[in-house]
Amino acid sequence: MNRHPPNGYFINDFIVWGAFKKNATITRGFVITPPDLRGAGDAAAAKCHEDIVKYLQSIALNIRVQFQWCCNADYSKALDAYEAATAKAKNPAEKKVRESTARYFRRMLKEKQLRREHLVLFVSQQIESAPPTLAGKEGLKSYYRAILKQFENQYDQHYNEIKLAFGDGVNVEPMNKRAHQLHTYLFFNPNSNEWLADANVQFNDRISIARNCMTSDINTDHIGRMYMDGHYHGLLILQNIGSQTYEGMINNLTKTSLLNYQITVNLQPLDTYQIMMREETEAQELESQGRTATTTSQIREDTIKRKRHAVSQLGEGHTRLFSTLFVVRVWNTDESKLAADMSALKQAITSIKSARAYDTHLEVTTLETFFATFPGNCFHPYDARDKELADEHVANLIPFSASFTGDLANAQALWLSSDRALCGVRFIVNGLVQSTGVAGGSRSGKSVKYNNLLYQTGPYFDYDVMVEEGASHTNYTTDHGEKPIVIQKSGNISINYLDTMGAPLDPEHLAYAISLATHFAGDSGDARLNTRRRAYLAYYINICYREAQEEWARKNPEANRASQREATAIHLWHRQRMTPDDTLFDAYVHLRDRIAANDGEVLEFMSKISEAEITHFIKDPQTAHLAERHAFSKFTTEQYPLHSELTELLRLRPGTEHDSGEVAELASLMDNWCATGEYGPLFDGYTNRRFDGRVVHFELAKADNNDLALRGAIALNITGRIRQRIVTMPRKLVKRFTMEELARIVQMPGGAKLALELSAQLAKYNCVFAFILQDFAQIAHIEGVSTLLNNTRQWLITRHDDAKEFKEFAARIQLPDGMRDSVEKLPIPLNMPPNKRYSSACYFSRSAIPPISGITQYSFDQNAA
Numbered sequence: 001m002n003r004h005p006p007n008g009y010f011i012n013d014f015i016v017w018g019a020f021k022k023n024a025t026i027t028r029g030f031v032i033t034p035p036d037l038r039g040a041g042d043a044a045a046a047k048c049h050e051d052i053v054k055y056l057q058s059i060a061l062n063i064r065v066q067f068q069w070c071c072n073a074d075y076s077k078a079l080d081a082y083e084a085a086t087a088k089a090k091n092p093a094e095k096k097v098r099e100s101t102a103r104y105f106r107r108m109l110k111e112k113q114l115r116r117e118h119l120v121l122f123v124s125q126q127i128e129s130a131p132p133t134l135a136g137k138e139g140l141k142s143y144y145r146a147i148l149k150q151f152e153n154q155y156d157q158h159y160n161e162i163k164l165a166f167g168d169g170v171n172v173e174p175m176n177k178r179a180h181q182l183h184t185y186l187f188f189n190p191n192s193n194e195w196l197a198d199a200n201v202q203f204n205d206r207i208s209i210a211r212n213c214m215t216s217d218i219n220t221d222h223i224g225r226m227y228m229d230g231h232y233h234g235l236l237i238l239q240n241i242g243s244q245t246y247e248g249m250i251n252n253l254t255k256t257s258l259l260n261y262q263i264t265v266n267l268q269p270l271d272t273y274q275i276m277m278r279e280e281t282e283a284q285e286l287e288s289q290g291r292t293a294t295t296t297s298q299i300r301e302d303t304i305k306r307k308r309h310a311v312s313q314l315g316e317g318h319t320r321l322f323s324t325l326f327v328v329r330v331w332n333t334d335e336s337k338l339a340a341d342m343s344a345l346k347q348a349i350t351s352i353k354s355a356r357a358y359d360t361h362l363e364v365t366t367l368e369t370f371f372a373t374f375p376g377n378c379f380h381p382y383d384a385r386d387k388e389l390a391d392e393h394v395a396n397l398i399p400f401s402a403s404f405t406g407d408l409a410n411a412q413a414l415w416l417s418s419d420r421a422l423c424g425v426r427f428i429v430n431g432l433v434q435s436t437g438v439a440g441g442s443r444s445g446k447s448v449k450y451n452n453l454l455y456q457t458g459p460y461f462d463y464d465v466m467v468e469e470g471a472s473h474t475n476y477t478t479d480h481g482e483k484p485i486v487i488q489k490s491g492n493i494s495i496n497y498l499d500t501m502g503a504p505l506d507p508e509h510l511a512y513a514i515s516l517a518t519h520f521a522g523d524s525g526d527a528r529l530n531t532r533r534r535a536y537l538a539y540y541i542n543i544c545y546r547e548a549q550e551e552w553a554r555k556n557p558e559a560n561r562a563s564q565r566e567a568t569a570i571h572l573w574h575r576q577r578m579t580p581d582d583t584l585f586d587a588y589v590h591l592r593d594r595i596a597a598n599d600g601e602v603l604e605f606m607s608k609i610s611e612a613e614i615t616h617f618i619k620d621p622q623t624a625h626l627a628e629r630h631a632f633s634k635f636t637t638e639q640y641p642l643h644s645e646l647t648e649l650l651r652l653r654p655g656t657e658h659d660s661g662e663v664a665e666l667a668s669l670m671d672n673w674c675a676t677g678e679y680g681p682l683f684d685g686y687t688n689r690r691f692d693g694r695v696v697h698f699e700l701a702k703a704d705n706n707d708l709a710l711r712g713a714i715a716l717n718i719t720g721r722i723r724q725r726i727v728t729m730p731r732k733l734v735k736r737f738t739m740e741e742l743a744r745i746v747q748m749p750g751g752a753k754l755a756l757e758l759s760a761q762l763a764k765y766n767c768v769f770a771f772i773l774q775d776f777a778q779i780a781h782i783e784g785v786s787t788l789l790n791n792t793r794q795w796l797i798t799r800h801d802d803a804k805e806f807k808e809f810a811a812r813i814q815l816p817d818g819m820r821d822s823v824e825k826l827p828i829p830l831n832m833p834p835n836k837r838y839s840s841a842c843y844f845s846r847s848a849i850p851p852i853s854g855i856t857q858y859s860f861d862q863n864a865a
Contacts, residue, residue, distance in 0.1 A: 005218060006371050006380065007210045010203065012148060013176050014155075015184065017209075017377050020127060020144055027066075027124035027376025028155045029180060030162055033171035033402045034119070035818045035853060044818035045247040047167075052395040055165035057320050059269045064378035066122040069254065069399035070190070070262040073114045075422045078408050079105060085412075089459040091694075093479035097455035097863055101414055104862050105422060115259060115420050117403040120175070120183060122376035123158050127151075169816035171852055178203075184375050185213045189229045190262065190331055218370075224361035225338070226370065231331040232338045235360045235369055236346060237385045238326035238397070242353040245396035253328070253348045254401045255419070258341055260332055263399045264373040266325040270388070275321055276314050283307040322394050323386045327373050328357070358385070404854025406843050413456035415862075418822075418840070418855035425856070427457055427736070427768045429847040435759050435791065436770040437742075438841075439809065440798030445829045445839025446772060447472035449796065449858045450738075461768075462694075462733040465722045467715075468740030469700040477697040485689050487682070487714055488702035494675075494685030497717050498544065499640040501691070501724040504567075505545055505629035506585045508761065512720035514538045515754065517646070519713055520683075521669045533666055536658060540649050544641040549631050552639055559634055561614075566591075567630035568617040569606045584626070585727070588633075589765070593730045643684040644674045679710065683717060691725045700740075715744035716754075723758060726767050735767035742771040743778050752784030759791060776809045777802065789813050794845040796856075799826040815844055819853045826855070835861075 008017040008024070018024035034048065059065060083102050089095040108114050127147060155174070163172045175183065181203045186192055203212050219227045226233040253263065286304050290297070313319040328345055332338035342359065349357040360366040368382035389397070403421035411424025427434055440446045447470075454464070454476045464480075466473055477484055485493060497516050500509055517537045524530055553560040574587035594602040618627040632640070650667035654660050675681040698718050704710055719739075726735050745751045759769040779785050789812050797815070800806035803824060810820045819842050826840040837860045844853040 005210065005214075005367075006374055006377055007208045009208060010177050010181055010184075010205060010212070012152070013174070013180070014148070014151065015122075015180050015209070015376050016127075017374070017379075023379075024127045025124050025377060025379045026127050026151055027122045027378070028158075029120045029122045029175040029183060029376065030159065031171075031173040031175060031179070032119045032121050032162075032166070032400075033173075033404070033852070034166070034400050035169050035404070035816060035822075044821045047817060048400065049247045049392075049395050051166050051170075052398060052400060053391050055162065056267070056269075056322070056391040056394060057317075058161055058165060059267075061269055061271060062125055063269070064124045065267050066124065066373075066376055066378050067265040067267075067398050067400075068120045068122065068187075068262070068373075068375060069117065069264075069401065070186075071115050071117045071254075071259055071403075072190075073109060073112050073116065073259055075105070075109055075114060075116065075408075078411060078414070078422060078424065079109070082411060082414055085459065091458060091480060093476075094455050094458040097452070098459070100863050101456060104859075105414060112259060113420060114422055115403065116405065117254065117401055117419070117421070119399065119402040120375070121162065122378065123155065123162075124376050124378040125154075126379055167816075168851065169818050169853070171848075180375070181212065184209060187262075187375055188213045189215055190260070191229065191231060218367070220363045220366060224363055224366045225335070226366060231333055232335050233329060233331045233370075234338055234342050235366055236328040236330070236342060236349065236357040237360060237369060238328075238349065238355065238387070239358040239385075240354075240356040241387070241389065241393060241397065242355045244353060245393045246353070247396060249352045249396055250399050251401065252351050253345065254399050256344065256348055258330075258344065260341060261328055261330045261345060262373075264325075264327045264329070265394075265398055266327075266372060266378050266386075267394060268323040268378070268383075268386070270321045270323055272314050272320060276311050279307045279311050279314075283311070320391045321388055322391065323383065324389045324394055324397070325369075325372060325383070325386045326397055327369055329370070329373065404852075404856075406852065406854065406856065407845065407848065412460050413453050415856040415858050418857060423843065423854065423856045425453065425457075425843060426460075427770075428460060428734070429793075433734070433763055433766055433768045434793040434845075434847050435763065436768060436794050436796070437773060437789070437792040437813075438770070438796045438798075439773040439776065439800075440841070441801035442774060443828060443830055444798035444800070444826070445841070445858075446774070446796075446798050448829070448860070449798070449839040449841055450770075450772065451476065452858055452863065453796075454738075455863075460734060461736050463726070463729060463735040464695045464738070465691075465697075465725070465736070466695070466738045466740070467698045467700065467718055467722075468738070469703070469705075470740075471699060471701065472740070473697065473738075474699070477695045480693070480695040482693045482695045482697060484697040484699040486699045486702055487718075489678070489682070489704055489710070490680035491682065492688075494681040494688050495683070495717055495721055496637075496640055496642060496685065496687045497683060497720055498541070498642065498646075499637065499687050499721075499724075500632045500635070501687075501721065501728055502635075503633055503724055503728045504585070504588055505632045506583075506588075508585070508757075509720070509724060510538075510541070512716070512723070513541055516683075516713060516716045516720065517541065517643075517670070519709070519716060520673045521666060522709065529662070532659075532662065536650075536663060536666055537646075539655065539658075540646060544646050544649060545632070546628065548635075548639065548641045549628050552631060552635065556634075560631060563631045563634050564614050564618050564627050565606065565609060566633075567627045568609055568614045570630070571617060571623060571626060572609070572613075573602075573605065586764070588630075589727065589731060593732070596730065637686050640686070642686070643670070647671055647674055673713070679713075683713065687721075691721065696722075696725070711744055712747070712751075719745055719754075719758060723761070726762060727765050729765070731766050733766065735762075735765070737762060737767055737769050739769075739771040742773050743775060746779045746782055746785060746788075752779070752782050752788055756784055756788045756791065759788065775805075776800075777805045780805075780808060780812075786812055793847045795842070797823055797842040797844060798840065799823060799828060813844070815842070816851075816853050819844065819855075822855055829860075 006017050015027045016024050086098040159174050216228045283304050286300050330342050346357050349355050372380040372382055403419055404417040405421055406423040407426050408424035412426040415423050417423040438446050438450050451473055474484055497513055514537055518534045521533050570587045570591055574584050578587055617623050647667055647670040650663055654663040672678050673683050675684040722737055745755050762769045823842050829837045829839055839858045841856055843856045
């Protein structure tokens with residue numbers, strides 16, 4: 001090859017083309033991940049177009065930009081990581097689902113049914129060569145280091161401008177040196193395995209880009225095709241865009257079945273003033289010709305009007321012109337196959353409103369055009385094939401498309417996204433559990449999709465609790481060797497809400513017990529009476545606990561003294577070793593876990609506590625109650641007080657300072673919830689179901705759903721028990737609490753506040769709070785619901801039955817506008833052919849910065865692979 005390709009270096013987080021002394025080009029890439037707007041509707045497409053135009057109009061004259069789009073099917077690294085985690089799975093059913101999932105996607109990968117689109121925006125400018133005249137070698141180095149530092153600040157500003165222009169729905173990530181190196185390597189070697197390149201290719205900062213990234217010479221054949229890296233390469237240059245452009249037309253080119261091509265769009269902003277002067281001069285010349293011409297020319301008159309209109313648009317800032325180079329590069333190992341691929345892509349270009357593509361065959365045209373498409377090499381001097389286009393047309397030509405892959409790098413579960421990409425989902429981000437909501441209408445595929453998510457993510461959890469009605473997840477429970485706890489009236493199940501489940505009696509548990517007892521009493525319609533009733537119940541529940549503790553202490557003096565020592569240690573540790581933001585219960589959990597691990601520091605700390613300190617602790621009015629409450633962590637199931645004992649206390653021993661009539665009425669209201677009342681032993685009796693299995697599953701389908709009082713009581717009681725179980729487990733264990741119908745608890749008085757506190761508290765104990773929401777309208781008006789929804793870090797959103805309800809819900813959770821339109825058009829599984837059914841949902845995660853959102857699909861064949 002006679003012509004030498006451009007060359008340069010990777011310096012810091014930049015690519016530098018050329019030499020510093022000869023007006024080198026410095027560039028930095030930004031990975032752009034726009035939402036999939038194909039099903040988002042006209043409004044979302046128009047908004048995206050508007051944002052691109054806004055960015056184009058902000059580009060300074062000394063800046064040139066390059067959009068570089070490509071696609072591949074290389075998900076090897078993600079699948080390797082998924083399979084490695086699967087091999088460690090202990091539960092056979094979870095392992096089977098994950099293995100079938102891996103096989104399903106491996107087969108798709110082998111058959112090239114997966115594709116992954118990438119979009120990078122390079123922002124380039126020239127480095128002015130004006131070093132100090134008499135500077136030595138070190139002086140020049142110092143000068144160029146200062147120049148690079150200035151560019152770092154400038155590119156930080158470019159990054160902010162790009163994010164601001166494209167909006168929250170588009171993820172923008174600056175590229176570092178390694179990312180630039182890999183992108184450039186794959187540009188020159190497009191058939192390389194991306195992940196193997198990432199792992200194996202070593203780059204040397206001291207040698208040039210060509211020596212680092214090019215594995216062969218660039219040769220041309222007799223028809224102008226390039227040959228390098230064992231492949232023939234052909235170029236298509238956009239020659240004519242047709243009579244008009246429109247939003248989304250580029251999808252004809254980016255959504256083909258091919259993987260072996262790349263699109264590059266180079267943009268040079270033109271000087272608006274100079275163009276106005278040119279257009280004005282040409283219009284005046286045409287007018288002068290018209291005055292001397294003997295015949296009238298309609299073409300001339302139309303041209304003058306067009307130029308006058310262009311001047312007006314340019315002068316008012318409504319439009320801006322760019323020198324545009326649009327290139328499609330195609331490659332294949334076989335020349336005849338390359339010709340077929342180029343023909344298919346040329347046809348795709350032609351389908352864009354009669355656009356025309358130029359197939360390069362001259363060596364000079366092919367090579368110079370190819371050089372201009374090098375990553376960020378926007379100042380390459382060859383411009384013979386550039387077209388002058390207005391910003392609104394340029395915006396429609398930019399391949400603003402990238403695959404939604406979710407959280408693929410650390411995926412715990414894998415699904416497809418709507419454009420045949422592999423999408424990752426996870427419950428744990430940077431070691432922190434993420435509260436998760438699943439929202440959608442009936443029969444929209446919520447449960448089947450979440451059931452698959454349970455199996456795929458199961459190996460990452462040590463404990464699962466589910467509350468549902470309808471047996472959607474019974475298979476998950478039985479596959480872990482457990483049976484659902486079926487809640488119903490007058491059954492044989494007892495769940496004692498006064499049982500602390502082996503934990504101290506802390507304020508949160510006490511609040512649950514008081515709230516449930518208050519719910520038993522019902523709403524009197526008199527706010528002041530309701531407040532008094534709650535106060536009465538708090539008083540008598542505390543008496544029940546105090547008397548139970550006194551009896552236990554009397555029967556177990558040695559265990560009581562050991563409990564007092566622990567309580568003293570917890571109090572001292574909390575005061576001396578923890579922050580003001582930590583609660584006493586946090587100190588209890590901290591010491592409990594370290595004692596269980598035989599932590600020498602904690603054991604020594606406890607052993608140094610003197611008897612005098614313990615005696616002072618249990619006698620001091622400020623701390624005596626803490627010693628009493630800690631004793632409940634030593635109780636057995638049969639030693640806790642019961643609901644019937646509370647009722648009896650209310651009836652037989654009312655306080656002299658209380659209204660005896662109101663207390664008697666309260667006792668009567670409590671009676672109906674005793675074992676002899678309407679609901680049997682469900683709330684009155686020693687807890688007779690174990691909550692320490694791998695999966696604890698409460699099935700509510702047989703509960704009387706028409707009895708709103710019972711529904712609320714069950715939700716509150718089960719929630720309180722689950723909370724107690726989770727806080728008594730070691731924090732290092734990862735837990736998950738799934739509530740099938742959030743509305744059950746939120747519709748209770750103070751329920752939204754309770755759910756919000758529950759979510760926040762469970763997160764502290766390494767527990768995911770996941771809930772399913774079907775009828776948002778039921779809870780939309782309740783105070784505190786907005787805060788609960790906003791605190792939910794990630795969502796799976798299926799199609800809703802009511803469009804108006806969905807719009808309100810989407811606004812509450814701040815779902816990007818483009819995704820709102822897409823969700824409204826999601827298909828319903830039952831409307832699909834039986835052998836092609838899948839569940840679609842928007843995966844929206846605010847855990848990522850910026851948030852990510854896209855459409856995912858779970859094929860019902862995925863687990864049968």
